[in-house]
Amino acid sequence: MLNKRINRIGFILANIHSGSALKLWPPLIHEVKKAGVEFFIFPGGRLNASDPEERIKNTLYKYVDSHIDGILSWASSLGGFVKIGELTEFHNQFKRIPLVTMAHSMPGFPNVEIDAYNGMFPLLEHLYSVHGYRKIAYLQGPVEHKSAQDRYRAYKHFLNQKKIRFDARLVSSPFAWNEGKQAIKELIIERTLIPGKDFDVLVAASDMQLYDALQVLIERGIKIPQDLGIAGFNDSIESRIAIPSFTTVHLPFEEQAIAAFKDLLKAIEGYPVQNEKILEGQLIIRNSCGCNELNKVRKYM
Numbered sequence: 100m101l102n103k104r105i106n107r108i109g110f111i112l113a114n115i116h117s118g119s120a121l122k123l124w125p126p127l128i129h130e131v132k133k134a135g136v137e138f139f140i141f142p143g144g145r146l147n148a149s150d151p152e153e154r155i156k157n158t159l160y161k162y163v164d165s166h167i168d169g170i171l172s173w174a175s176s177l178g179g180f181v182k183i184g185e186l187t188e189f190h191n192q193f194k195r196i197p198l199v200t201m202a203h204s205m206p207g208f209p210n211v212e213i214d215a216y217n218g219m220f221p222l223l224e225h226l227y228s229v230h231g232y233r234k235i236a237y238l239q240g241p242v243e244h245k246s247a248q249d250r251y252r253a254y255k256h257f258l259n260q261k262k263i264r265f266d267a268r269l270v271s272s273p274f275a276w277n278e279g280k281q282a283i284k285e286l287i288i289e290r291t292l293i294p295g296k297d298f299d300v301l302v303a304a305s306d307m308q309l310y311d312a313l314q315v316l317i318e319r320g321i322k323i324p325q326d327l328g329i330a331g332f333n334d335s336i337e338s339r340i341a342i343p344s345f346t347t348v349h350l351p352f353e354e355q356a357i358a359a360f361k362d363l364l365k366a367i368e369g370y371p372v373q374n375e376k377i378l379e380g381q382l383i384i385r386n387s388c389g390c391n392e393l394n395k396v397r398k399y400m
Contacts, residue, residue: 109163230328
């Protein structure tokens with residue numbers, strides 16, 4: 100009797116060493132071992148990134164070839180510098196084999212999403228209702244990143260619900276996840292806004308962005324949360340190593356990756372797979388907003 104051929108799966112993502120990518124590996128590799136597949140990782144950077152050292156890593160994607168039986172793509176991690184249509188076009192080159200995406204919907208292909216839009220509301224409600232913050236500054240994420248724009252859209256809708264006038268000066272231009280310093284400098288240097296006076300709380304589209312911005316605030320002698328409340332998003336490692344630790348929103352990236360991986364296995368075996376799955380997350384309350392108790396958790400619906 101011939102041995103069954105082992106499936107070869109390729110995992111495409113921007114990086115394996117920072118932000119939310121760090122959270123994926125233990126649970127995902129556990130599932131890979133259980134499935135008994137060969138797993139090839141292609142951390143080829145964001146598509147057309149502004150940093151030449153990151154952009155040159157894009158050449159790694161050309162090695163995702165016909166020897167792979169199925170592709171799992173953390174598609175949203177590749178975005179930020181290309182339009183949504185270009186992200187779809189990039190993935191179209193792999194349509195000849197089973198493909199499952201994370202956070203990028205393509206007609207006819209399974210996708211596992213996290214609802215970032217609704218995740219932002221409990222965070223803002225906590226800042227508004229518990230702490231009484233009204234001057235809410237916001238650091239935008241990449242303009243071409245769907246989840247980043249969902250978060251910003253929620254911010255604007257929340258202000259409208261609370262009848263707080265939208266002030267464009269309190270919102271940074273769109274910046275990459277690793278450009279928090281540039282974002283906060285735009286507010287306090289270019290626009291001459293005073294933290295604690297012109298805005299009483301700062302919300303960032305990601306913890307990585309906020310962690311970067313925090314270094315600038317500390318250098319300027321701003322005490323967190325005594326002078327300024329801050330809050331992030333994602334519950335990535337940066338939110339836990341920061342002092343004080345960040346109030347944030349936990350997004351279930353581990354569950355997202357595992358669900359997408361299992362869907363890919365089904366697709367390879369020819370079983371029908373649900374086109375769209377949407378996961379929820381949790382509000383994590385720590386110290387940076389002004390709360391004294393650590394690790395309070397509130398699930399959002």
